[in-house]
Amino acid sequence: MQRYIFREELQQTPAPQPVGFGTNMVGPILIAFGTEAQKRRFLPRIRNIDDWWCQGFSEPGAGSDLASLKTRAVREGEHYVVNGQKTWTTYAQHADWIFCLVRTDPEAKQQEGISFLLIDMRTPGITVRPIITIDGGHEVNEVFFDDVRVPVENLVGEENRGWDCAKLLLGHERTGAARVGVSKERLRRLKYVASQVEEGGRRLIDSPRIREKIAGIEVELKALEMTVLRVLAASKRAGESRNADPASSILKLRGSEIAQSITELMMEVAGPYALPALADPEMDGTNEPGLMEDWARTIAPVYFNWRKLSIFGGTNEIQRQIMSKAFMGL
Amino acid sequence: MNFDLSEEQRLLQESLRRLLADRYGFTQRNAAMAAPEGWSRKIWRSYAELGLLGLPFEEADGGFGGGPVEAMLVAEALGEALTLEPWFTTVVLGGGFLRHGASEAQRRALVPQIAAGEALVAFAQMETQSRYSLSDVATEARRDGDGWVLEGRKRVVLHGDTADWVVVTARTSGARSDRAGIGVFLVPASAPGLLRQGYATVDGQRAAEVTLSGVRVGPDSVLGDPAEGLPLVERVVDEAIAALAAEAVGCMSALHALTLEYLKTRHQFGRAIGQFQVLQHRASDMMVALEQARSMAMYATMMLDEPTPERRSAMSAVKVQIGRSAKLIGQHAVQMHGGIGIATEYAAGHYFKRLAAIDTLFGNVDHHLETLAAEVSAVA
Numbered sequence: 001m002q003r004y005i006f007r008e009e010l011q012q013t014p015a016p017q018p019v020g021f022g023t024n025m026v027g028p029i030l031i032a033f034g035t036e037a038q039k040r041r042f043l044p045r046i047r048n049i050d051d052w053w054c055q056g057f058s059e060p061g062a063g064s065d066l067a068s069l070k071t072r073a074v075r076e077g078e079h080y081v082v083n084g085q086k087t088w089t090t091y092a093q094h095a096d097w098i099f100c101l102v103r104t105d106p107e108a109k110q111q112e113g114i115s116f117l118l119i120d121m122r123t124p125g126i127t128v129r130p131i132i133t134i135d136g137g138h139e140v141n142e143v144f145f146d147d148v149r150v151p152v153e154n155l156v157g158e159e160n161r162g163w164d165c166a167k168l169l170l171g172h173e174r175t176g177a178a179r180v181g182v183s184k185e186r187l188r189r190l191k192y193v194a195s196q197v198e199e200g201g202r203r204l205i206d207s208p209r210i211r212e213k214i215a216g217i218e219v220e221l222k223a224l225e226m227t228v229l230r231v232l233a234a235s236k237r238a239g240e241s242r243n244a245d246p247a248s249s250i251l252k253l254r255g256s257e258i259a260q261s262i263t264e265l266m267m268e269v270a271g272p273y274a275l276p277a278l279a280d281p282e283m284d285g286t287n288e289p290g291l292m293e294d295w296a297r298t299i300a301p302v303y304f305n306w307r308k309l310s311i312f313g314g315t316n317e318i319q320r321q322i323m324s325k326a327f328m329g330l
Numbered sequence: 331m332n333f334d335l336s337e338e339q340r341l342l343q344e345s346l347r348r349l350l351a352d353r354y355g356f357t358q359r360n361a362a363m364a365a366p367e368g369w370s371r372k373i374w375r376s377y378a379e380l381g382l383l384g385l386p387f388e389e390a391d392g393g394f395g396g397g398p399v400e401a402m403l404v405a406e407a408l409g410e411a412l413t414l415e416p417w418f419t420t421v422v423l424g425g426g427f428l429r430h431g432a433s434e435a436q437r438r439a440l441v442p443q444i445a446a447g448e449a450l451v452a453f454a455q456m457e458t459q460s461r462y463s464l465s466d467v468a469t470e471a472r473r474d475g476d477g478w479v480l481e482g483r484k485r486v487v488l489h490g491d492t493a494d495w496v497v498v499t500a501r502t503s504g505a506r507s508d509r510a511g512i513g514v515f516l517v518p519a520s521a522p523g524l525l526r527q528g529y530a531t532v533d534g535q536r537a538a539e540v541t542l543s544g545v546r547v548g549p550d551s552v553l554g555d556p557a558e559g560l561p562l563v564e565r566v567v568d569e570a571i572a573a574l575a576a577e578a579v580g581c582m583s584a585l586h587a588l589t590l591e592y593l594k595t596r597h598q599f600g601r602a603i604g605q606f607q608v609l610q611h612r613a614s615d616m617m618v619a620l621e622q623a624r625s626m627a628m629y630a631t632m633m634l635d636e637p638t639p640e641r642r643s644a645m646s647a648v649k650v651q652i653g654r655s656a657k658l659i660g661q662h663a664v665q666m667h668g669g670i671g672i673a674t675e676y677a678a679g680h681y682f683k684r685l686a687a688i689d690t691l692f693g694n695v696d697h698h699l700e701t702l703a704a705e706v707s708a709v710a
Contacts, residue, residue, distance in 0.1 A: 058669070061597075062598075063598060063668050063669070064598050064599075064603075064668070065598035065599045068598070068599075087669070088669045131673050131674075131675070132673070132674045132675070133672050133673060133674060133679075134672050134673070134674050134679035134680065134682070134683055135672075136674075140669070197461060198459055198461065199460070199461035199462060199463055199466075199697075200463050200466065200507065201459075201466075201506075201507060209696065209700060210696075264657075267686065267689075267690070268694060268695075268696050270690075271461060271462065271690045271694055271697075272456060272461070272462075272485075272486050272690045272691060273461075273485070273486065274532065274690060275486050275531040275532055275533075275537060275687060275690060276486060276529050276530075276531060276532070276537065277529065277530045277531055277532045278529060291527055291529065291539055292539075300532040300683075300686070300687075301532065303686065304532070304672065304679070304682070304683060304686075305672070307661070307664045307665070307671070307672055307682075308669070308672060310665060311665065311668050311669055311671075311672075312669070315665070315668065316665075317606075317608055317609075317665075320608075
């Protein structure tokens with residue numbers, strides 16, 4: 001609950017949030033499955049954000065079907081030798097470490113031959129290639145492994161039991177996937193933009209049509225916030241469970257859909273003023289007055305970029321599949 | 331009703347599609363986008379040779395006498411290849427003002443140049459406060475001897491940075507939102523006092539902010555009646571909506587095809603993902619949306635010569651359907667592609683962006699729905 005409140009406040013300000021790969025993802029994995037030595041080595045640096053982490057899960061041939069991943073790790077003495085490729089790796093260009101799912105037993109059934117390895121990004125044989133997204137941003141990368149030698153002490157949990165870590169991790173990011181704080185902030189931003197744009201001498205925020213649409217999203221978001229709070233209250237009673245929970249899928253589905261609907265309404269409100277693709281003067285290090293209003297700058301790029309919300313972390317199709325199979329017996 | 335194309339129309343469509351297939355692949359398009367002007371002068375000359383640039387003009391003026399159907403076929407093919415050249419701004423918008431508002435002398439002077447690919451035209455209409463209102467014009471045109479002085483700022487002028495001529499709406503009399511008192515002026519882009527600041531748009535096209543500071547133009551720069559220019563603007567905007575609808579249909583059909591190809595070739599869980607029912611249904615929804623949009627693009631060509639009220643309502647309906655179909659097809663296409671759908675190295679995301687941009691032009695879905703909603707009447 002405290003973590004939730006902390007994150008909500010950061011998101012609503014909006015203030016920079018700690019990159020989640022450390023505290024929200026690999027941290028809890030190490031607490032659950034790591035050795036004492038691993039905990040002592042990595043956890044303080046995660047807490048302190050001394051290390052930046054990235055996640056090596058998806059591969060070109062293993063997206064929704066994650067268990068079909070092919071990156072190989074072969075034991076040679078006190079090392080694993082890793083060969084293969086990961087993709088859509090967020091912030092690999094900044095990361096000090098990557099936590100990876102690798103195949104250690106190619107003969108076993110798909111999910112049973114996978115291990116969870118921590119790899120230092122400075123190890124020889126790792127190449128990072130940027131993927132530029134249609135908003136012009138550089139968040140994601142391809143990461144190539146060419147005979148990368150990883151000490152066996154960097155194996156988390158048992159060999160060939162890495163899928164347990166993956167499952168815990170994918171189910172763990174529950175309340176964060178709802179992005180309630182982010183959506184509250186975007187709604188406030190939307191109202192600001194709608195107060196700036198006018199047509200026929202009337203601000204768009206005064207148009208009943210726009211107000212209804214905003215109110216509709218606010219209702220959806222309030223319901224989601226209450227659902228998040230129910231999940232938090234329940235997990236407090238039950239303790240942190242290692243089992244999958246339908247809540248994680250519900251929160252991911254609604255959280256992504258609501259966030260995307262706000263970006264769509266933002267596009268609708270900004271209309272043609274969202275068209276110019278202008279460089280960000282702050283990024284360029286100039287203080288020249290912009291050609292366009294500041295609020296117009298990010299609306300289209302965010303609309304384009306946030307299509308990812310229903311794709312990453314298990315697509316919304318996969319979430320619905322999980323719910324129907326695991327929780328409704330269909 | 332006859333929806334078949336004539337032999338000449340099929341020939342036009344085929345030869346343009348062949349040219350684009352040969353010369354306008356995704357890689358060539360990206361090279362054109364990266365060039366300083368953001369599009370290709372070389373392919374522009376090929377358009378001229380093919381007759382695309384003089385297409386809608388009367389033969390007496392130096393054109394080829396094409397009608398709305400020919401314009402639709404060209405726009406659709408240009409949309410399929412996601413082209414970047416200023417055909418829409420020069421031939422549809424600029425050409426529209428010349429055909430419907432220019433004197434014989436003005437047409438004789440400019441149409442042959444446009445047809446030959448030597449003159450580009452842009453339309454400077456939108457202002458900071460106007461948004462989609464065509465009658466909200468704060469830019470002023472003051473009488474100056476027998477000519478005019480223009481003063482004001484125009485926003486997001488499509489292809490305004492490379493245009494040789496800019497069609498400018500300006501208020502000659504009345505209050506800011508009056509329907510009367512709007513003049514339309516054909517201004518050389520090189521006129522002293524006309525400042526252009528060009529930039530790329532989010533869909534990879536080009537536009538400019540245009541500032542007019544004491545720009546002097548002669549009496550021969552007026553298009554139509556300087557006191558009653560709005561009907562001319564509305565007429566040209568309706569032709570623009572019809573052309574955008576056709577371009578969007580081209581984008582949508584190409585994007586749908588690209589998505590089907592991906593569904594058939596991408597394998598997960600041991601089979602092509604197109605074998606999953608949820609994706610099959612979604613592909614079917616995309617096809618429904620595509621065909622509904624195609625029907626409305628055709629409807630637009632039929633309604634362009636109808637009386638003004640019917641024509642205007644029809645174009646609102648067209649733009650609503652196009653916008654809805656484009657959103658559904660664009661978003662589904664990206665979702666079914668997954669990450670690659672928003673990677674800049676792959677075509678799908680670029681179609682998605684162009685479709686999103688088209689919705690923002692000349693009234694989005696919400697704007698035109700509001701227009702249509704005002705016309706809904708009670709039934710006893």
